[in-house]
Amino acid sequence: MASSGIGTVSTDWRSNFLAGLNPQNRKRILAAAKQRRFAAHSVITNQGHPADQLFLLIKGRARYFFDEHGGQRVILLWVAPGELIGGRSLLAKPVSYLVGSETVRDSTVFVWDRDAIRDLASQYPVLLENALSTASDYLAWYVAAHVALACHSAEQRLAGVLNSLAGTIGRKVPGGIELDLTNEEVANTANITPFTASRLLSAWRRQHFLKKSRGKLLLRHPVRSFQHEL
Numbered sequence: 001m002a003s004s005g006i007g008t009v010s011t012d013w014r015s016n017f018l019a020g021l022n023p024q025n026r027k028r029i030l031a032a033a034k035q036r037r038f039a040a041h042s043v044i045t046n047q048g049h050p051a052d053q054l055f056l057l058i059k060g061r062a063r064y065f066f067d068e069h070g071g072q073r074v075i076l077l078w079v080a081p082g083e084l085i086g087g088r089s090l091l092a093k094p095v096s097y098l099v100g101s102e103t104v105r106d107s108t109v110f111v112w113d114r115d116a117i118r119d120l121a122s123q124y125p126v127l128l129e130n131a132l133s134t135a136s137d138y139l140a141w142y143v144a145a146h147v148a149l150a151c152h153s154a155e156q157r158l159a160g161v162l163n164s165l166a167g168t169i170g171r172k173v174p175g176g177i178e179l180d181l182t183n184e185e186v187a188n189t190a191n192i193t194p195f196t197a198s199r200l201l202s203a204w205r206r207q208h209f210l211k212k213s214r215g216k217l218l219l220r221h222p223v224r225s226f227q228h229e230l
Helices: 023-031 114-123 126-151 154-168 183-190 194-206 223-229
Strands: 002-004 034-038 043-045 053-059 062-067 073-079 100-103 107-113 171-173 176-179 210-213 216-219
Touching: 043 053, 053 114, 073 183, 107 114, 114 126, 126 154, 154 176, 154 183, 154 194, 154 216, 183 194, 194 210
Parallel strands: none
Antiparallel strands: 002 034, 034 107, 043 100, 053 107, 062 073, 062 100, 171 176, 176 216, 210 216
16 A cells, blocks of 8 residues: 655665766755655556656665466565666656566655656756666676576575575674565575475574574575585
């Protein structure tokens, strides 16, 4: 469920989308957006719907997903504060959202209508350059994921996913880095079965590399340090 309105939100975020702009121009661009709040597990963009809005996550956490025709949801990429959602709205030709997105936690976003953000991008070309850089990052992620699926073992894929997520959505707590993830979410992201994910995570727990609790993982050591133990 979403709500709108301007309120006080944390300023503890930085966005590559706004890089290269002076404070006055950043303020003007953000002033053209609406601030919206989404409860956890709310859909932000719908796969196949017109890409008519651009979102900048400033608080919370979200992720991209793809719905197969058979009803299976494939988790793709996790989104941290400062990152964009719905970048296709910047294209000159109206298109649809290629994937869906949803919040994982209660979240706050800035949102621009397509016409408004394209008008701003014409005034500040660096916005398009920054969006292209984001698209390049997504392509790099896709290449890495495809190579991992084709060439890496289930253990290596799971270790790679945990390493990546630790650096993006993990938070430092006493004893390590905590991730709010279920076994099913981890398995889906690593393209392995939930049974395999559970087996591997249990083995790493017995070796004291991590701790498991309901919906949470605590990484006691960097993932790279125990990939060789697989």
